[in-house]
Amino acid sequence: MIRLSKVSKYYKAGFPIHDFSYTFENNKKYVISGPSGCGKTTLLRLIAGLDSLDAGEIYRGETLIGKVDYQLHPSKRSIGMVFQKPTLWPHMTVRENIEFGSKVSEVNEIASTLKIHDILDKYPDEISGGESKRVALARMMVLKWRYLLLDEPLTNIDSELKSEIVSFIHRYVEKNNTTLIYVTHHEKEASMIEGKRILF
Amino acid sequence: MRKKRNHFLLLVPYLTVSILPLVLFFAKGIQSLINSETVKTMQLMDQRVIVLLLKTIFYSFSVAFLVLVAGTFIGIGLMSMHKAYRKFFMGLLILLIPLPITIHSLIWMNIFSRFQWMPLTGWGISVLVQTVAWLPLGTLIIYDAMTKIPKGLIEVGQLFSNDLKVFFKIWLPQSKTGMKIVTLGVFLMTFNDYSVPSTFAVTTFPMEIFASYSISLNAGDAMITSLPMVFLGFGLALPLMNSIKKQFFSGPSTRDDTFIQEIALLNKYLSKITMLIILLIIVLPLIALFQNTRFSSFSLMNDGGYEILATLWICFGGGLLALPIMILAALFIVHHNNRHSFILLLILLPTLISPALIGAALIHLMNRPIFREIYLSHLMGMLAVMIRFMPFGVLVIVAGLKRIPEDYMAVGYMTVKNYKKPLTRILLPLAIPSIVIATGMVFLLGIGELGTSVMVLPPGISTITVRIFGYLHYGATELIAEVSIVVIAIIFIIEFVLYILIRKGFKSLRIGGRYDSSK
Numbered sequence: 001m002i003r004l005s006k007v008s009k010y011y012k013a014g015f016p017i018h019d020f021s022y023t024f025e026n027n028k029k030y031v032i033s034g035p036s037g038c039g040k041t042t043l044l045r046l047i048a049g050l051d052s053l054d055a056g057e058i059y060r061g062e063t064l065i066g067k068v069d070y071q072l073h074p075s076k077r078s079i080g081m082v083f084q085k086p087t088l089w090p091h092m093t094v095r096e097n098i099e100f101g102s103k104v105s106e107v108n109e110i111a112s113t114l115k116i117h118d119i120l121d122k123y124p125d126e127i128s129g130g131e132s133k134r135v136a137l138a139r140m141m142v143l144k145w146r147y148l149l150l151d152e153p154l155t156n157i158d159s160e161l162k163s164e165i166v167s168f169i170h171r172y173v174e175k176n177n178t179t180l181i182y183v184t185h186h187e188k189e190a191s192m193i194e195g196k197r198i199l200f
Numbered sequence: 201m202r203k204k205r206n207h208f209l210l211l212v213p214y215l216t217v218s219i220l221p222l223v224l225f226f227a228k229g230i231q232s233l234i235n236s237e238t239v240k241t242m243q244l245m246d247q248r249v250i251v252l253l254l255k256t257i258f259y260s261f262s263v264a265f266l267v268l269v270a271g272t273f274i275g276i277g278l279m280s281m282h283k284a285y286r287k288f289f290m291g292l293l294i295l296l297i298p299l300p301i302t303i304h305s306l307i308w309m310n311i312f313s314r315f316q317w318m319p320l321t322g323w324g325i326s327v328l329v330q331t332v333a334w335l336p337l338g339t340l341i342i343y344d345a346m347t348k349i350p351k352g353l354i355e356v357g358q359l360f361s362n363d364l365k366v367f368f369k370i371w372l373p374q375s376k377t378g379m380k381i382v383t384l385g386v387f388l389m390t391f392n393d394y395s396v397p398s399t400f401a402v403t404t405f406p407m408e409i410f411a412s413y414s415i416s417l418n419a420g421d422a423m424i425t426s427l428p429m430v431f432l433g434f435g436l437a438l439p440l441m442n443s444i445k446k447q448f449f450s451g452p453s454t455r456d457d458t459f460i461q462e463i464a465l466l467n468k469y470l471s472k473i474t475m476l477i478i479l480l481i482i483v484l485p486l487i488a489l490f491q492n493t494r495f496s497s498f499s500l501m502n503d504g505g506y507e508i509l510a511t512l513w514i515c516f517g518g519g520l521l522a523l524p525i526m527i528l529a530a531l532f533i534v535h536h537n538n539r540h541s542f543i544l545l546l547i548l549l550p551t552l553i554s555p556a557l558i559g560a561a562l563i564h565l566m567n568r569p570i571f572r573e574i575y576l577s578h579l580m581g582m583l584a585v586m587i588r589f590m591p592f593g594v595l596v597i598v599a600g601l602k603r604i605p606e607d608y609m610a611v612g613y614m615t616v617k618n619y620k621k622p623l624t625r626i627l628l629p630l631a632i633p634s635i636v637i638a639t640g641m642v643f644l645l646g647i648g649e650l651g652t653s654v655m656v657l658p659p660g661i662s663t664i665t666v667r668i669f670g671y672l673h674y675g676a677t678e679l680i681a682e683v684s685i686v687v688i689a690i691i692f693i694i695e696f697v698l699y700i701l702i703r704k705g706f707k708s709l710r711i712g713g714r715y716d717s718s719k
Contacts, residue, residue, distance in 0.1 A: 050610050075613040087607040091629050100625070101615025143615060 007056035029180040029195030038200045040183045044149045048081045049074040080145035084152045086136035088124040095120040098139045110138045129156040147179045166192045210532040213525040218587045225561035229423030256405040263330040264387035271338035277474025296336040300648025302668045303684045304333040305399045307485035321401040338382040345378020377447045384440040392554040395650045399672045410556040422560045433552030448599040507664040515646035518585030519639045530597035551591045555651025562656045580656040585646035593638035600634020633702050640698045
């Protein structure tokens with residue numbers, strides 16, 4: 001489980017989180033929704049260890065992974081995250097992007113599931129926004145994660161593909177016993193995930 | 201529980217090469233001053249020195265002000281040009297940046313000597329040469345600031361006012377960071393330089409340090425003499441540093457230089473006037489230089505061939521040795537996200553003090569039996585180049601690293617369980633263009649290094665800039681015009697190679713990469 005205890009994060013010009021406490025249980029799905037700018041992404045970044053805390057503590061199981069002046073490195077948290085923007089490395093092909101963290105090549109399988117098999121040898125600047133989002137999902141989901149954070153992963157993706165990707169996410173979560181924290185501000189998308197709702 | 205690592209080791213090579221000589225020199229200076237009569241009687245500066253200091257401040261301020269005004273004008277002119285012309289004229293300005301200041305001196309001496317009524321010595325020609333030498337870099341920094349303004353700010357202004365008012369009320373004030381960098385930077389560089397004033401028989405404050413150390417080899421005397429410069433340097437360092445951070449370390453940014461083309465009044469005349477000015481400061485001097493040579497007498501090996509080879513070797517060695525040191529220091533700064541202003545101040549220290557003081561510090565450290573082999577070799581020149589120009593290289597690499605979106609590394613760190621792979625496969629490949637520019641910059645600026653080299657190079661070893669500087673005191677002769685043309689050609693060729701490497705080679709290899717915010 002991931003436990004947040006009185007977590008706070010303030011920005012000069014950003015979306016603050018104040019005194020937030022919550023426990024994300026293992027093998028469960030959570031959908032965080034709320035209007036733009038309410039701090040959903042900030043929360044995910046704090047859990048992933050990408051931003052430092054201004055107050056409070058974060059635990060993974062019984063292990064303290066973050067507090068003020070202490071941050072367990074993102075690579076040591078067993079937490080994967082797909083960002084709102086795909087952040088594909090521009091100097092690597094799609095295949096190289098997906099293979100970066102994986103030794104066993106399951107690239108072809110995931111590529112055909114996410115319908116990106118024909119762009120594997122292209123570079124990020126040669127593919128569309130929707131394809132970039134799917135590559136970003138593939139890059140993270142080719143690995144097995146104990147905890148997976150998805151930040152608006154279906155933006156820019158065709159509505160026909162959305163349901164296929166959502167069912168892929170469900171299969172992935174069940175197969176790997178993953179705790180899923182899914183952020184979206186689309187009501188329809190939130191209802192597709194069938195997870196516990198957290199309103200921000 | 202594992203605490204955050206400090207990564208201080210990354211900074212050790214830089215501090216050892218650049219800062220240690222200065223620290224040891226100052227320590228020795230303080231030690232020799234403890235019982236000194238100068239301190240006991242508190243006669244730190246006499247009236248002559250105070251007047252000289254004030255004169256030098258006025259002189260440096262004049263140069264900084266002229267560069268600011270001319271640079272802003274040309275910067276606006278560049279924005280008003282058609283894209284193709286703009287690229288061409290910006291290219292010309294970039295070509296001029298690393299031109300040694302001694303060659304600028306020679307060029308203007310050459311032009312002035314054609315007119316009987318123009319004084320070949322004095323403050324006027326000295327200010328002109330310094331201004332022209334700093335103008336290309338100053339212009340490009342101001343242009344950079346002017347094109348980094350978020351489009352939204354302009355668009356909101358356009359809802360209320362006409363374009364001309366938006367330009368003067370929003371655009372120009374928003375560019376003030378770049379203008380501040382240029383004013384403070386040029387002021388400090390001019391204040392610390394003694395080569396141009398000495399060429400034109402003008403005495404400025406840094407020459408006091410050069411003279412006091414050369415005569416007595418006493419660290420205490422040199423230190424006392426340099427104190428006003430050090431205080432002034434440190435006083436200006438903080439605002440300069442904050443402006444540099446704001447303009448160059450602020451992460452990925454979008455550029456918009458189209459707005460000014462919509463202002464008909466500026467667009468009509470400005471681009472043409474700017475083209476004319478740039479051509480005047482480039483073409484006219486080059487023609488004057490060529491006219492002063494007869495290529496039939498061109499016997500390069502006798503006239504400076506050895507010095508040219510020695511210069512290339514010193515700059516190549518300096519650039520190569522500086523490369524890993526700069527990368528490590530830049531990684532430290534980026535890792536600590538600019539939090540340690542003191543560290544940045546230390547890194548910039550060599551740019552804040554006189555080259556003569558750096559020379560004195562290097563001699564003080566190396567002139568001992570254990571370093572004899574280094575002291576008598578080309579390495580002294582390489583060290584001079586490294587100490588003086590590594591700060592600029594570090595800033596360039598930091599700016600390059602800062603342009604890489606943070607999430608690129610975040611994803612890398614999540615998907616592999618070590619630091620090495622994200623560093624070597626993501627960060628460094630994406631930062632290669634800035635690393636190459638930084639190394640090339642150390643190399644190119646090294647060709648024109650004079651203030652420190654003239655003090656530290658051992659007998660029998662000289663660079664072409666030192667030789668030109670020596671000759672300049674006898675007037676602009678045909679011989680140095682020929683050698684200067686060769687130096688200019690070498691600089692232009694190296695710049696061209698760097699350009700091809702960065703724009704074409706890296707692009708085809710997809711090193712560096714462009715950061716598309718939607719991907």
